[in-house]
Amino acid sequence: xxxxxxxxxxxxxxxxxxxxxxxxxxxxxxxxxxxxxxxxxxxxxxxxxxxxxxxxxxxxxxxxxxxxxxxxxxxxxxxxxxxxxxxxxxxxxxxxxxxxxxxxxxxxxxxxxxxxxxxxxxxxxxxxxxxxxxxxxxxxxxxxxxxxxxxxxxxxxxxxxxxxxxxxxxxxxxxxxxxxxxxxxxxxxxxxxxxxxxxxxxxxxxxxxxxxxxxxxxxxxxxxxxxxxxxxxxxxxxxxxxxxxxxxxxxxxxxxxxxxxxxxxxxxxxxxxxxxxxxxxxxxxxxxxxxxxxxxxxxxxxxxxxxxxxxxxxxxxxxxxxxxxx
Amino acid sequence: xxxxxxxxxxxxxxxxxxxxxxxxxxxxxxxxxxxxxxxxxxxxxxxxxxxxxxxxxxxxxxxxxxxxxxxxxxxxxxxxxxxxxxxxxxxxxxxxxxxxxxxxxxxxxxxxxxxxxxxxxxxxxxxxxxxxxxxxxxxxxxxxxxxxxxxxxxxxxxxxxxxxxxxxxxxxxxxxxxxxxxxxxxxxxxxxxxxxxxxxxxxxxxx
Numbered sequence: 001x002x003x004x005x006x007x008x009x010x011x012x013x014x015x016x017x018x019x020x021x022x023x024x025x026x027x028x029x030x031x032x033x034x035x036x037x038x039x040x041x042x043x044x045x046x047x048x049x050x051x052x053x054x055x056x057x058x059x060x061x062x063x064x065x066x067x068x069x070x071x072x073x074x075x076x077x078x079x080x081x082x083x084x085x086x087x088x089x090x091x092x093x094x095x096x097x098x099x100x101x102x103x104x105x106x107x108x109x110x111x112x113x114x115x116x117x118x119x120x121x122x123x124x125x126x127x128x129x130x131x132x133x134x135x136x137x138x139x140x141x142x143x144x145x146x147x148x149x150x151x152x153x154x155x156x157x158x159x160x161x162x163x164x165x166x167x168x169x170x171x172x173x174x175x176x177x178x179x180x181x182x183x184x185x186x187x188x189x190x191x192x193x194x195x196x197x198x199x200x201x202x203x204x205x206x207x208x209x210x211x212x213x214x215x216x217x218x219x220x221x222x223x224x225x226x227x228x229x230x231x232x233x234x235x236x237x238x239x240x241x242x243x244x245x246x247x248x249x250x251x252x253x254x255x256x257x258x259x260x261x262x263x264x265x266x267x268x269x270x271x272x273x274x275x276x277x278x279x280x281x282x283x284x285x286x287x288x289x290x291x292x293x294x295x296x297x298x299x300x301x302x303x304x305x306x307x308x309x310x311x312x313x314x315x316x317x318x319x320x321x322x323x324x325x326x
Numbered sequence: 327x328x329x330x331x332x333x334x335x336x337x338x339x340x341x342x343x344x345x346x347x348x349x350x351x352x353x354x355x356x357x358x359x360x361x362x363x364x365x366x367x368x369x370x371x372x373x374x375x376x377x378x379x380x381x382x383x384x385x386x387x388x389x390x391x392x393x394x395x396x397x398x399x400x401x402x403x404x405x406x407x408x409x410x411x412x413x414x415x416x417x418x419x420x421x422x423x424x425x426x427x428x429x430x431x432x433x434x435x436x437x438x439x440x441x442x443x444x445x446x447x448x449x450x451x452x453x454x455x456x457x458x459x460x461x462x463x464x465x466x467x468x469x470x471x472x473x474x475x476x477x478x479x480x481x482x483x484x485x486x487x488x489x490x491x492x493x494x495x496x497x498x499x500x501x502x503x504x505x506x507x508x509x510x511x512x513x514x515x516x517x518x519x520x521x522x523x524x525x526x527x528x529x530x531x532x533x
Contacts, residue, residue, distance in 0.1 A: 037520065048525035055529050059521050073524045081528040088515070107515040107523050165522055178522045236512050243504050253512045262509040266501070273497040283506065287498075300501070302509050 026125045026139055030114050032160035037112075039063060040159050041186035044132065045076065049177040050281035060199045062186070072199045084201045092205040117257045120144055120231040121151075129154050131163040132180040141258060147229035147309040148259045149175065149282070159185045167282050170306060175282035216240055222320030223250055223265040223297060229309055231256040242266065254303075261303020261310065265317070268298040279307055288314040333364060340368050362387075506530050 041062045048055050056076040064070050068087040075081040082094040090107065117123070126138035136154040143150055150172070154164035163183055167176040219239045236253040250265040268289065278285040284307035287300045299317040301310040332355055335348035344352070355361045510527035 046521055046525070048522075048529060050529070053529040055525065057521065057525055057528070061520070071520070073521060073528075075528050079531065081531060083524055107511065107513065162520075176526075178525060235514055242501075244500065251508060251512070253509070253514075255514055260509070260513040262505070262512060264501075264505050264508075268497065271497045276498070278502075280506070283509070285502065285505075298497070298501075300505055302505055 026123045027114065029125070029137055029139060029155055029160060030112075030123065033155060033162065034112055034114070036160040038069065040161055042159065042161060042184060043186075044180045044183035046178060046180045049179075050175065052281055056181075062199055064198065070199050072201060074202075080202075080204065082202060082205045084199075084205055092201050092207045094204050094206070113257060116231075117141070120148065120256050121258065126152070129164075131156075132183040134158070134163065134183060136163055145230070146170065146306060147231075148256060148305060151258060156183070156185070161185070167304060176304075217248065219250070221248075221250060221265070223299070224318060224320055225263060225299070225313055225316045226318055227316035228254055228313055229256070229305070232259075232261070246270075259304050261301060261305050261313070263313065264298075264300040264302070266298050266300075267295055269296050271298075273298055277307060277311065284310040286310040286314045288317065290317050290319075292319050329360075332361065336361065336364055336368065340365075340372065503530070 043058075043060050045056065045058050048057060055078065058074045058076055060072045062070045064086075069085075070087075071083075071085040073081075073083045073085075080094065082092075083090060084092045085107070088107075114123075121141040121143055124140045124142060126140050129136045129138045131154050135157045137157055139153045139155065141151040141153065149170070150168045152164075152166040152168065153162050155161065156163050161183075163180040165176075165178040166174060169175050216238055217240060221239070232254040233256075234252055235255050237251070239248060239250045241247070242249045247267050252263045254261055254263070273287075273289060275288045276285075277287075282304045283302060284305060285300065285302045286307065287298055290297045290299055297317075297319075299314050301314040303310060332351060335344060335351045338344040338348050339352050352361070507527065507530050510523065510530055513523050513526075515523050
């Protein structure tokens with residue numbers, strides 16, 4: 001009897017202790033990740049998979065003498081898409097990827113705020129795993145509401161670099177996979193910089209200045225959405241002519257630190273378009289035609305968020321206080 | 327006992343691990359309703375386990391069998407093969423043409439029943455846009471999509487879509503790829519995903 005009581009107390013203590021330990025341990029991993037991404041050089045090959053796509057890529061990553069992160073990505077199958085990024089800024093891109101977008105806006109670096117993330121995700125350590133022949137630790141970012149997807153992250157035990165990222169839907173089904181198949185970490189970065197040849201782009205990689213970038217035009221519309229899911233903040237907003245130059249498109253990007261969605265507003269007076277919903281792998285697309293007295297606007301919400309959430313954002317589209325201006 | 331062995335062979339065939347002997351055993355018994363029912367059950371279970379779209383439990387074998395019977399070239403070939411065997415030995419003369427035909431029909435049946443799944447998967451892979459949107463659209467009930475079979479899958483699912491959005495298609499075709507690209511490229515990069523945004527953007531090219 002006494003033994004039973006003692007045992008149950010022990011198990012209670014063990015259970016409480018381990019859950020607290022798990023949370024703390026997950027935090028420590030995130031802190032290590034935070035540091036590693038600025039200091040760790042590596043080279044490796046990874047696969048990217050989602051419904052309708054499977055591709056293989058090579059990545060080279062170095063910390064140069066100025067302590068800048070130099071990255072080069074190259075697609076290994078199909079077209080040789082290539083991107084060079086130095087210190088978070090894209091310096092060159094293969095022609096196929098580059099388009100009218102202003103490259104200054106491509107993949108802006110966002111600070112990694114664990115405190116902020118924990119407001120919207122519960123971060124748990126799932127246990128040990130193995131990726132690309134290396135021991136890894138699996139972390140789960142479980143959303144605290146229904147407006148974002150769970151994310152599973154496998155960090156290399158030695159370097160804390162993410163070797164595998166799984167995006168799951170609300171039913172735990174796989175939406176997207178990013179996974180290294182081969183990974184070599186630089187042992188000592190200072191040493192490596194001097195001994196390994198620096199990363200150089202191929203001739204097909206166009207430098208940023210060679211690609212025509214599009215600047216914003218003056219905003220003369222009052223399109224807005226009145227609801228976005230809690231935690232999502234506006235990180236980017238542009239008003240530019242569309243690629244075919246017919247209409248002007250207002251585009252906005254929102255993020256909660258992990259997930260992203262974009263909203264595109266465009267006048268569709270000349271088109272006979274209807275509202276629609278689509279799911280493209282991990283990306284939900286909801287379009288809605290909004291009409292007022294003077295204009296017909298297509299609002300398209302697009303992102304790696306549940307389609308119901310995307311729909312709710314699209315439904316909240318409204319014309320600002322001024323009632324259109326043409 | 328025999329039934330159990332058969333079930334095991336069936337299971338092995340489903341897992342693509344059946345050897346020659348097991349395949350023959352299943353083909354031989356493929357006319358029995360129990361075996362056919364078991365095969366369908368296994369397929370349904372497998373579909374459920376893999377979280378795939380609903381499995382269509384339609385048996386085309388009767389129609390395929392009839393079609394094969396109606397095929398003059400094949401019956402001629404069967405009778406000549408029967409004749410050839412006749413010259414070799416007398417014991418199997420009667421059963422062989424019949425068995426040959428059943429074997430062909432049965433293997434076609436199995437191929438079709440199995441093929442539904444594989445084709446489905448291919449269709450989903452190639453045509454993620456259409457299939458996925460169909461799944462999510464409230465109008466497309468699972469009951470409707472489950473009767474869509476094999477090669478009709480892609481067309482059957484895209485047809486209603488085309489009707490619904492015929493007017494919008496042009497706009498979608500022109501805008502959606504561009505929107506997707508912009509979204510992929512404008513997404514910010516944080517510490518957790520260095521290569522992911524790049525891979526996403528690259529995967530949208532040439533689609």
